[in-house]
Amino acid sequence: MLEAADITVTFGRHRVLDRAAITVRPGEVVGLAGPSGCGKSTLTRVLALLLRPSGGRVVLDGQPVHRWRHRAPRRTAIGLVFQQPRLAVDPRFTLIEVIAEPLRANRRPLARAHELAEELGLTPELHSRRPHEVSDGQLQRACVARALALEPRYLICDEMTTMLDASTQAHLVARIEAYRARTGAGVLAVSHDLELLERWSGGNVRELAHRYPA
Secondary structure: OEEEEEEEEEEOOEEEEEEEEEEEOOOOEEEEEOOOOOOHHHHHHHHOOOOOOOEEEEEEOOEEOOOOHHHOOOHHHEEEEOOOHHHOOOOOOOHHHHHHHHHHHOOOOOHHHHHHHHHOOOOHHHOOOOHHHOOHHHHHHHHHHHHHOOOOOEEEEEOOOOOOOHHHHHHHHHHHHHHHHHHOOEEEEEOOOHHHHHHHHOOOEEEOOOOOOO
């Protein structure tokens, strides 16, 4: 179980989150909704161990998290798909290098990157292209493949389908659902699209309803 309890985050004098809480159990999809600026992306970065909160705790499979960012020993248990793929990749990398990045960092076989590219619908001629040479949808497919590369126990999708066409949205959700069914991973889906969240999570939606006061 991935649990955030009483999470408070402040940047300077501004309080972005105030005692926020959410739980994602293995095998379930939890939707997280809310207007822009309410702290959804901040909470996802706390859960992904990329941001140390000012207060509260994160518990991963019964173990409290004490270390964060590159020092966090359990980062491989959590995959994260960012909202804006062009800001989430090294522009010098080819698509296959984007997918292979966590494999290389963790000394895993790089052949897995080609398998994931195929699973996400990236044809061989796209593998050697760089981000500026592909569409947003193609690049986001590579980012989803990268997030799945280490077979995380939990997957966080932060506005993953924003600005993508309906067919690409459906394809990415279907791939993640296939992964969840195969592995029993827990999924946190974050979106402004309440209808999408309701369908994807079966109505299991939480909401950050407003911006927390400073």
